Amino acid sequence: MSPLLAADEPSNLPDLEILRAEVGSAWSAYQDTKYTRATRLIPGILADAQRAVRSYEGDAQLQAKALLAMAYQGAAMVLTKIGEADLAWMAADRGLGAAQESGDRVVTGSLFRSVAHCLLSNGRLTAARDLVTDSAGYLEDGLPDASPTYVSVYGTLFLVGAVAAARLDDRATVRAFLAEADAAAQRLGQDANHMWTAFGPTNAAIHRISAAMELGDVQVAADQGPRVDSSTLPLERRVRHTLEVARAYSAQNRTDEALALVLDAEELAPEQVRYHFISRHLVTAWVRQQKGKPSHQLAGVAQRLRIVG
Template sequence: MTTNLTIGERVAWYRRRRGLSQEVLAGLVGRTVDWLSRAENNRLELDRLSVIKTLADALDVSLGDLLAEPTLMDWTNESGTRTVPALRSALMNYRQLTPILGVPTEGEPTPLNDLRSNVAEVWDAYQDSRYGFATRRLPLLLADALIACRAYEGHDRERAHELTAMTYQSAAMVLTKLGETDLAWIAADRGLAAAQQSGNMVVTGSLFRSVAHCLLSNGRYDAAVQLVTDASGYLRSGLTNATPQFLSIYGTLFLAGSMAAARADDRQTTREFLAEADRSARNLGQDANYVWTAFGPTNVDIHRVATAGELGDMQIAVDLGPSIDTTGLPTERRTRHNLEVARALSAFNRVDEALTMVLQAESWAPEQVRSHYMARELVLSWVRNQRSRPSRPMAELADRLHVV
C-alpha cells in the first residue's frame, strides 16, 4: 500500500493510522515538531536507520514497514514464477525438520562433492546479486542437504551438516537482501544449529555473521552488538595459528558488528570493531573471498564509509567513498558500496553524481538495486524534490524500481 511513498511519507501515514498528532510523535522520539514536519514532507532526508528505527518503535510498526520491505520479487528467466513463497514452503516444511515423527527419507542422498558444488553455485549467485537464481535453487538444495544429514554417518555426516549450515546461511543472506527478515531469521537459526553439529568452528563463525545480519535487518542493533561480542569470545581461541578461512570469518563478524554499533549510535564500539576487523585484514594480507566473505582491507574500508553514513558523518563518507577501488570485489559488495556513496553525495545535494553511482550499480546488479531500500528511497526522493520534470535517466530508473 505504501510502496510509492518516501520513508517520511510512510511515517506520516502510520502516524495518522495511530491517531497521533505531530506534537505527540515528535515528543515520543525526542525531536521538534518542525523536524518531524520537514521529515514527513520530504524537506529532510531520513537516511539513518537508527533514526528510522526510533520512529518505527514509537509507531509500534516494524522497521520493514517504514522501509517498504519486503519488496515484490520480479519474475525473471532465472527465477521462474515461483520465488520467495516456494522458499518459504521449504523452510516451513515440518517433514524435513525432525526424524522423530517417522517420516521416511525421500530419495537417495546426493554425493557430498556434488552437494558441495551445488552449495557453491548458490553462494556464487548471491555474490553476483542473482537473487532469482538463488531463490529458485534453494528449496531443492535444502531438501538435498537435509537428506544427506540423515543418510550419512561419521565424518561424512559432519560434512553434510557443514553443507546444510552453509545452505541455510545462503538462504538467510538472500532473504535478508529481499527484505524477508522473518524468513531470514528462521534460516539463520537453523543454519547455526547445523553448524554446531558439524563441529567446524569456521562454519559456526560464518553462521554467527549471518545471525548478526538478521538482527541488523530486524532493527535489533544492541542485540547484534552483543552477539558479536559473545561470538568473538567463543571464536578467539582459533586465532592461534588461524587459517585464512578463519581470519576471514572472524574479521567479517566484526564488520557486521561495526554496522550494528553504528546504527545503535555507539561510536566507540564502532571504532573498536573496525579496528579488530582491520587487524584480521592485515594478518590476512590481501583481499580474498574465503568462505564467500569478500574479506580484506578493501572491505574494511567499505565499512568505514558505511558506518560513517550510519553515524551521520556524511562528509567522511563522501571524502573516502569515491576513492575506494572495489573492482576486485564481488558484485554484491561493489553494488552496496556504490549505494552508500550515492547516499553521501545526495546528502550534499550532488544528485547528478549520486544518480551516476546508482545507475552504475544497477548495470552490475539490477536485482540488488531493485530490492534495496536505499536505492528506492534515494530515487523516489529525487523525483519528489525535482522542481521541474526529472531527467529521462532518473525517470526511467524510477520506473524500473517501481517507485513511481
C-alpha cells in the first residue's frame, strides 16, 4: 500500500498513456481472476501513479489523479477477494479521495462502487445501501447526456446496493435498486465492460439471482440461475454466478450437483474459488456433514482450499 517511490526526475516521469495501460492490465488480471498477478502489478502501478500526481500540473495532473484512483480501486477489489478487508477499505478510501480531486465524475462514481463493496464486505450493510442511494443522486444530473461508461458506472452501483439491501431483508429497496439497474442495462442495450464494470443485462440478471439467495428465495435462484447465460462476461463474473447457483443447489440438498459446479468453477478460476466465501462455506459445510470418509472429489477440493473438517 505504501510502495517505495523513485526519485521524481524529469527523465523518470511516468507516461500517462503507459500508466493508463498498466492500470488496465491490473484490472484485466482481476477480471481474469489472476489475483497473484494483480498483487504483483499493483504496488508498482500505485508508485508510478503517485509519482505522476506529484510531478505533473494542470490537466495532466488531473488525469494522473484519476488513474491513481482507478489503481486504488483495482487494489481494493483484489484485496476484498483475497480476504484483506481492512487493506481493501484503505485502498478504496484513498482512491475515492484521489477521484474527487481529479474532478472526474465517472471515476468518482466508480470509486463510490468500490467503497460500497468494502462496506458490504465488512458487514456494514446499512451504510452500503445508503451510500448507493447517495452516490446515485450524485450521478443523476449527468444522466440525460450520459456516455455508455457513465451509464455503466451508474447502473452497477445499484447491483451492489441490491445485495446490501437483500442482506438487510429490505425487499422494497431490492426491487427498486434492481429496477434501476435493469433500466440502465436496457439503456446500454448490451453487455459491456466500460470502466471494468462488466455491466449490462446479464450482470443485472446475475445480481437478481444473488439477491434472491440473500433473501432466502432459494427456489427462485435454483430455477432462474441456470437460465442465465454468462458466457459473454469476464471470467470473474461467470465464476461468481456459478458459485451462486451451486449455493442454491446445496440449499436444496442437491449436493452432488453443487459440488460439480464448484469443481467446474475451480478448474476455470482456482484462485477465485480458493478465496471466495461461497465456495469455502459450501465445502466446509459438506465436509462437516459427512458421516464417513468424504468422496475423493470433496476431499480433494477441501485440501486445495485448505479446509479441515
